[in-house]
Structure formats: structure tokens, C-alpha cells
Amino acid sequence: MLTLHIINKAPDHPRFSACLEALAENDALVLIENAVTALVFDKLPLPPCYALHPDVNARALSQSSMPGVKMIDYPGLVALTETHQRIVNW
Amino acid sequence: MNTLIVIDSLPYGDWRGREALDMAFSLAAFDRPVTLLFRSAGVNWLRPGQAADQLHQKSVERNLSAATVFGVSTLIADKAALRQYRLPSDQLPEAACETDLTPAFYQQFDSVVAL
Numbered sequence: 001m002l003t004l005h006i007i008n009k010a011p012d013h014p015r016f017s018a019c020l021e022a023l024a025e026n027d028a029l030v031l032i033e034n035a036v037t038a039l040v041f042d043k044l045p046l047p048p049c050y051a052l053h054p055d056v057n058a059r060a061l062s063q064s065s066m067p068g069v070k071m072i073d074y075p076g077l078v079a080l081t082e083t084h085q086r087i088v089n090w
Numbered sequence: 091m092n093t094l095i096v097i098d099s100l101p102y103g104d105w106r107g108r109e110a111l112d113m114a115f116s117l118a119a120f121d122r123p124v125t126l127l128f129r130s131a132g133v134n135w136l137r138p139g140q141a142a143d144q145l146h147q148k149s150v151e152r153n154l155s156a157a158t159v160f161g162v163s164t165l166i167a168d169k170a171a172l173r174q175y176r177l178p179s180d181q182l183p184e185a186a187c188e189t190d191l192t193p194a195f196y197q198q199f200d201s202v203v204a205l
Contacts, residue, residue: 010100010131034103037134040176054144058102060137060151064176 002026004084006077008033011041019090023047028080030072031055039064052077092123094196096204097132101150102142106205107135111153113203118161125199126157129168129191133175136167136182151183158185 005027009015016035023029029049031038036055038046048068056062056071072080081087095114097107110126117124128135135150142149157165165186172179172188179188189195196202 008103010103012131034100034131037100037131037175042174042176055102057141058145058147058149059100059134060139060141063139 003086006030007035007090010034011038091200093201094199096127098130100131115160125164127166133171
């Protein structure tokens with residue numbers, strides 16, 4: 001089942017690695033709130049994912065975009081929830 | 091009595107950091123020597139260019155800019171955490187300096203407060 005994973009925990013939080021472990025092929029991952037600092041967290045194997053742009057901007061990380069990370073706004077997040085059959089909030 | 095206030099949580103995720111900052115400003119307002127330490131994820135408080143208005147919050151960068159006005163003269167950043175979060179030291183606020191966190195560092199303070 002196509003799953004959308006939404007995480008708001010910082011990259012050094014145990015749930016962040018649990019979330020990455022749970023990602024299946026074709027699942028989507030969205031970084032929100034504290035999780036957007038994963039964009040600058042050293043040596044983190046971050047898979048292709050989405051990052052919520054207002055949270056990225058608030059933390060002054062917009063210059064830190066990584067290849068494979070797509071910025072989305074709130075309507076973009078809503079659209080993702082509509083196109084996935086299952087949502088996991090980490 | 092020299093007090094060290096530790097901020098080790100990310101900005102905007104919860105209120106612990108702002109409460110720690112309030113504590114530091116209150117101590118300074120009563121002329122008590124106080125130092126702010128940003129360690130672990132807390133170093134992200136020091137990142138320039140934060141646009142928290144998009145979250146309908148006041149930027150912690152602006153809060154911190156008032157530190158010297160309140161009499162908090164020293165902001166210290168954990169050198170290892172700066173590397174971990176890829177924050178170059180030349181981007182730190184003017185009042186901030188980086189240091190290695192050793193037992194000797196903590197021993198300089200009579201009280202250490204981490205919320």
C-alpha cells in the first residue's frame with residue numbers, strides 16, 4: 001500500500017531512524033517542523049523526500065537544499081495526503 | 091554566582107529554549123553573571139536569516155539579538171554541534187564564540203541549568 005510518512009522529529013531523535021527503516025520502495029517521506037534540520041545534519045543518508053518550505057525558511061535552511069529533496073508548501077502537503085492510501089505520522 | 095544556561099533543543103519545536111532564554115535574561119536583569127550555551131541541536135538558534143513569521147512566531151534570532159541589551163554578554167556554541175549541523179563559525183552572531191565542551195568548561199560555573 002502506497003504510504004506517506006510524515007516526520008517532525010529532529011534527525012538525532014530515535015524515531016527519525018525508525019522512520020527511515022520503515023520506508024518501503026515508492027513510499028513518500030515528508031520532513032516537517034524539527035525534521036527539516038535533516039537537510040544540514042552531517043552524514044545522514046537521507047533518501048529522496050519532500051521538505052515543508054515554511055519550516056525550512058523559519059530555520060534559515062533554504063540555502064541548504066539537497067539533491068533529491070523537493071520543497072513543498074502547505075497545499076502541496078495536502079495534495080500528498082490525497083494521493084497516498086496510508087499515512088504514518090512519526 | 092556564575093550561572094550557565096544550556097539550550098539544547100531546536101528552535102520553534104517546543105518552548106524549552108525560549109523558557110531558558112527568559113531565565114537567562116531574568117538573571118541578567120538582576121545583574122547576576124550568566125552565560126548561554128548552545129549545544130547539540132540548540133546551535134540552530136544561532137543560524138542567521140530565520141524567517142519564523144511564516145510559522146506566525148517571533149524569530150529566536152531577534153530574541154537573541156537582545157541578549158547584550160539584557161546584559162548577557164557571552165553566547166557560547168558547542169564546536170562539535172556546529173560541525174554536526176553544518177553551521178560555519180563565521181555565520182555566528184557577533185556576540186557568540188565556539189568552544190569544545192570539556193569538564194573544565196562546565197567547572198567554570200557555579201550553577202548549570204538545562205531545561
